[in-house]
Amino acid sequence: MTDALDLGSWILIIAGSILCMIGALGLLRMPDLFTRMHAASLVDTLGAALLLLGMTLQAGFTLVTAKLLVIGLLLFFTSPTATHALARAARARGVEPLLADQSATGRAPSKRVEGKQEQQ
Amino acid sequence: MFEIASVSLLLALTLIIARAILGPSVFDRTQAVNTAGTVAMLLLAVVGFLTGRPDFLDIAIIYGLLNVIGTIAVLKFFRHGDLGDPGYEYEDGKQTTNRGSS
Amino acid sequence: MRLVSTFLILFAFWLVLSGHYTAFLMTAGTLCALGVVLFARRMDVVDHEGHPIHLAPRALLFYWPWLLKEIAVSAMQVSKIILHPRLPISPTLIRVRTTQRTDVGRTTFANSITLTPGTISVEVAEDEILVHALTRNGADSLADGEMDRRVTRFESA
Structure with missing residues (x-):
């Protein structure tokens, strides 16, 4: 039983570290600010969650588990707030995102999106 | 296993700091610093397990709180360009103010 | 009711952070939590919006598991894109219509x-x-409105 738990936490921690590295790599590779945010949110959500879960399995049912849970909840609630504030501030200062389809600027709703919503 | 995790987190931290140095605009750097804070928080927790000192988790919690507050404060400064700004917002060409009842 | 739950949560947080259960520290924790609750009542932030416990059971049982699954799936997709040698991204801006009625619902959705x-x-x-x-x-699957419907169902408690 403890062996299985050990193996599980081992897998979770390694997966979390790998995800954090992928996110950091994405932060370096992505071409502009907004796409970089997606890479960063990879670290903030799944990377952190897997690492914390792995450590929780390692700690067992103690006070440490409760603290790890507090850290997880903190990240869960604050990281979207920070990301949204960043996106909003960048846009307010006139940073326009790089778009695949340059005709859709987002200032005016594009035709494709409008059609989609009328279908509902 | 915690050795592997801490080494890979340190590697991730290096990449993020490279982005913070390269970042063309101030928002790129802020983004990098915010992510670096998250990774540092995870690294603190991992190091706490590695050395068998759970007190590190408290430091990680405080670090996370300060990280968010710091990011928002920096963004507020660079958004208005001035901490003494009254906080006017421009949305869709219409000028509104944050002061008062709104 | 809300004040009592705020007090209990704050006290539990104190216990988690301290980890020592002596009489002096317990008394200090009770007094601190009580003080914070009184200040919060004075500032009028313990209400339907600031402390939405009426949504908690629904959130824990139905919404969060679904959201975690969604996060896991899309995180896998994003990491695949990052590791792809040619970086196949097509950044898009879309406007998504929201059907939530309360501010809490809109905040949850965003x-x-x-x-x-x-x-x-x-x-x-x-x-x-x-x-x-x-x-x-990703933009198209969001425009399908699955998440929007779920949040709307979740907030209408």
């Missing part, structure tokens, strides 16, 4: 969008959210 890797809510207006998506597929 935060869920940002939490899912691959989509970020850039601007939140009265009844629509400007979303930046990493790929066109």
Whole structure:
């Protein structure tokens, strides 16, 4: 039983570290600010969650588990707030995102999106 | 296993700091610093397990709180360009103010 | 009712952080939690919006598991894109209509969008959210409105 738990936490921690590295790599590779945010949110959500879960399995049912849970909840609630504030501030200062389809600027709703919503 | 995790987190931290140095605009750097804070928080927790000192988790919690507050404060400064700004917002060409009842 | 639950949560937080259960520290924790509750009552933040415990059971049982699954799936997609040698991204901006009636619901929706890797809510207006998506597929699946429907069902308690 403890062996299985050990193996599980081992897998979770390694997966979390790998995800954090992928996110950091994405932060370096992505071409502009907004796409970089997606890479960063990879670290903030799944990377952190897997690492914390792995450590929780390692700690067992103690006070440490409760603290790890507090850290997880903190990240869960604050990281979207920070990301949204960043996106909003960048846009307010006139940073326009790089778009695949340059005709859709987002200032005016594009035709494709409008059609989609009328279908509902 | 915690050795592997801490080494890979340190590697991730290096990449993020490279982005913070390269970042063309101030928002790129802020983004990098915010992510670096998250990774540092995870690294603190991992190091706490590695050395068998759970007190590190408290430091990680405080670090996370300060990280968010710091990011928002920096963004507020660079958004208005001035901490003494009254906080006017421009949305869709219409000028509104944050002061008062709104 | 809300004041009592605020007090209990604050006290539990104190216990988690301290880890020592002596009489002096317990008394200090009770007094601190009580003081914070009194200040919060004076500032009028313990209400339907600031402390939405009426949504807690629904959130824990139905919404969060679904959101975690969604985060895991899209995180896998985003990491695949990052590791792809040619970086196949097609960044898109779309406006997503929201059907939530309360501010709590709208905040939940916007935060869920940002939490899912691959989509970020850039601007939140009265009844629509400007979303930046990493790929066109991600934008399309968000425009289908599955998440919107779930949040609307979740907030109408």
